[in-house]
Amino acid sequence: MVGQHGGLPGPLASGPLPNSAPAEQYRGRPVDKLCGPAQNGGRYEDQSSGVRRVLRDDAAVLGIAVIGAGRAGMIHARNLASGRVPGARLARLVEPRAETRQAASAELRLEHSSADYREALADPAVDAIVVATPSALHCEIVEAAAQARKHILCEKPMAMNAAECDRMLDAVDRAEVTLQIGFMRRYDAGFVAARRRVEAGEIGQVVSVKSLTHGPSIPQPWMYDLRTSNGPLSEVNSHDIDTVRWMSGSEFEEVYAIAGNYRSPAAREPFPDFYDNVILTARLRNGMQGCICGAQGVMYGYDARCEILGEKGLITVGGLAADSVVAYTADGSAGAVVRSWQQLFLDAYRAEDEDFVRCVREQRPPRAGGEDGKAAVMVVNAGNRSIALRRPVSVSEGESANA
Template sequence: MDKLGIGLIGAGRAGMIHARHFRSNLNNARLVAVADPNESIAKQAATELEIGDWYTDYRQLLADERIHAVVVVTPTKYHKEIVVAAAKAGKHVLCEKPMAMNAAECDEMIDACTQAKVKLQIGFMRRFDESFLEAKRLTEEGVIGEVILVKSLTRGPSKPQPWMYDLRLSNGPLAEVNSHDIDTLRWFAGSDFASVYAIGGNYRCKEIQEQFPDFYDNVVLTGSFKNGKQGVIDGALSAQYGYDARVEVVGTEGAIFIGQTHERTLVTADKNKQLTRPFMNSWKTLYKDAYLSEARHFIACILEDVQPRVSGYDGKMAVAAVNAGNASIRKGEVIRLG
């Protein structure tokens, strides 16, 4: 096999980030085709990516024998159906987060990929970011003593897509925004959640409050882990000041701080004696290199027949914590995870 053939399923913003890497930046893989139910989006993606083949039905893409692996970047509610179908078609899968709507769907996806003997990697790209990897190494070496507490925040500037307002379709911001934070807490704590307590509120999207009374655009989640460690998540949508993603890992003998709020090193001093520095504008900028490293890892796992660093189990545990967090918001009580 000269190069692995890759198919993209879902050509939105995140999908196109993945597609550009597989199109241009990987020597041992090539982007073959793209599928999106919106014909104009599928055509536009194929044109931009300079590939000849596009489909409006992902099943047609899965039937393409030139394709050995797929990247699934659709709304969460379609993940299970597509990933199971991809596995049955013998395609390896890189599935964006959130993995699915609930743990049972995750189990179906894991079982299908296991039975078909194809790789399943979940898109937690922060695990491939150089700063996160260095921080993980330092914690494992005991530089800050024993890890006690992991705090992670993600606040995004964008207003939600219309379908995200319905928690039955999206699982809310805990899934769409804070899945990365949940995975970060699990990764640095080295354990699964034992319990979570969360509060949420709608402060910035008041116009949809009557139609979607359960929607929240701001959330705080605290959690305990099975190994006794603690975690805190702070999440927000439509935070107008910029894209803000930072982590603190607190130990018995120190702390590690990950993340930056500035997009460039440029600082302007003006005649009013004011210093200004551009705030981080997008996750696409902050994690640009991490997405490329994630794609390289996926291809290496297929070619070398090794298991992905981020497994279906990792995706499932994040989904379980999302569901528990939403239940906690709804019931106003601590939710214990089995």
């Protein structure tokens, strides 16, 4: 969810640590045993799964454990450790790689850290957790956290398939705890303003929504295997899928996707299905059109944009420029560009964390809940099936293939 520019002061301002450890390092079981066989996830319902246990009486400040010290996890951890999130503190960090855990703990000046997430769930000082591990672990951790009656902010993608999402939703419903999904663009000032202008009818009835994410990061090796990562549609374009749903007010019905591996030569032979470039077109349930473009390993900067076309006009949001001043001359154009999603969406992550704390305290549904996460996962699987079959695929067919 958000994005202005800036940085944290002092020792918390150091650069990002590596991505989270591979899934199998968080505990001793193989990835394919995490959440059992996939099943048909059923239909989407327009509601957020929700809330809520009463906090312990002495929880004047919400104690939050961050599970995963990769790039996203460290953004949340820095927000909490720096005091930038009112009413919350960083209570514990979980990271299985000892060197990464020690470096993160030193930077954050944190006393309590561990390699096993179960230690965080057993800690009475922890009221809530942020799950920022590889997505193949999300189901297991969220189910365990709900059983321990901890509130949960789970980074996208929510899970690997709709069946896992349903297990997570059932677990949080039984425990009456909050589940928020990390779609931080819903907290970005520009994206929020665009959504409000759509709602105000400024461009009339929406006809189509295009969302684009191009990132400079080279894919991590664990992402090459689509069986454990679901590929860039999941790891990168989950945000775009959610943006199209959010801006259109509708659900995906059918998708057609094409993809290729153009910038990741190391993956071509061992992982022939891996792609670092994808274009997905969609027919939405209300008759609107959707389009998503994704790319990893681009060299020109970090680029996140959305276009909403209506009957009466066009709204655009996002872009590559770090500010609004760009010079155009006979020699070309010159201007500062955004280099990373951490830079672009820094404020959005903080707003997301702040809203999570408010949702827990006020016992209200989050802006992006479990059903939103599930909807995106279903589109990811339909898109990946479309890539494999080279034909349009309905969202329901995409999930049935995982059964």
